[in-house]
Amino acid sequence: MGSGRGKFSGRGAKGAKSISGYSRMRGFEGGQMPLHRRLPKRGFTNIFRKEFAIINLGALNELEGDSFDPAKLLEIGAIRKIKDGLKVLGSGELKRKISIKAHLFSKSALEKIQALGGTVEVLGGNKAPSRAVKPVKERIRKPRSAAPAVEAPQASAPKAEAESGEPKKAKKTEKSGDKPAGEKTSKPKQPKPSSKEEK
Numbered sequence: 001m002g003s004g005r006g007k008f009s010g011r012g013a014k015g016a017k018s019i020s021g022y023s024r025m026r027g028f029e030g031g032q033m034p035l036h037r038r039l040p041k042r043g044f045t046n047i048f049r050k051e052f053a054i055i056n057l058g059a060l061n062e063l064e065g066d067s068f069d070p071a072k073l074l075e076i077g078a079i080r081k082i083k084d085g086l087k088v089l090g091s092g093e094l095k096r097k098i099s100i101k102a103h104l105f106s107k108s109a110l111e112k113i114q115a116l117g118g119t120v121e122v123l124g125g126n127k128a129p130s131r132a133v134k135p136v137k138e139r140i141r142k143p144r145s146a147a148p149a150v151e152a153p154q155a156s157a158p159k160a161e162a163e164s165g166e167p168k169k170a171k172k173t174e175k176s177g178d179k180p181a182g183e184k185t186s187k188p189k190q191p192k193p194s195s196k197e198e199k
Contacts, residue, residue, distance in 0.1 A: 050084040057109055058092015060100065069101040070123070085123070094118075 001007060011018040027034045053070070055078055060068060063078060070086045073079045079086065088100060090108030099119040113120055 052085050052087040052104060053079040053082050054087050054089055055079060056089045056091040057094040057112055060088075060098060061092060061094050061096065066097065067099045070103075 008018065016022050027036050029035070053073075055073065059078060063076060065072075070079070070082050073086070074082065085103030087104040087106070088102045088109045089106045090110075090112055094112050094116060097116045097118045098113065099121075100113065101121040101123055103123050105113075105120060105122070110120060
């Protein structure tokens with residue numbers, strides 16, 4: 001109490017800040033809706049996106065040699081990383097005949113290389129996406145077969161009676177007391193003798 005800081009050591013009387021070990025959450029605004037939750041969300045991240053090492057025809061024109069592939073361009077330092085493959089774009093002017101191997105070519109780059117008599121080879125084996133995509137199976141609908149026509153039941157018995165002229169014999173109704181000869185008669189249940197002796 002005599003230190004000059006008083007009873008509560010400058011922390012106030014009560015509340016979260018008066019307790020030791022308090023640490024304020026990042027972005028906390030005193031209970032007000034924080035800025036990172038007030039702002040709207042925009043866009044998304046495409047997990048299947050591929051990034052290619054890009055080189056233009058203008059850059060290839062300045063390099064020495066007439067044949068290029070990804071390994072040679074890496075060695076020269078024309079590209080830093082191959083990533084998902086090498087892509088050749090048609091920007092710039094090509095003044096000589098070259099042969100180049102790459103994973104992708106733009107339409108303008110193909111036209112300029114082939115116009116000067118150069119050769120182009122498309123390489124395969126570029127990296128697959130991180131998560132495998134299942135192919136969508138097309139549903140083949142079978143044509144519905146026509147339902148078979150159901151024939152109406154033929155009343156053969158009344159016609160036979162009408163032709164013969166004899167009346168139909170009535171079935172014998174069995175009485176509740178009468179039982180057929182094949183069935184066994186069940187014996188009446190007798191009470192079980194009790195195990196306890198009567199006192």
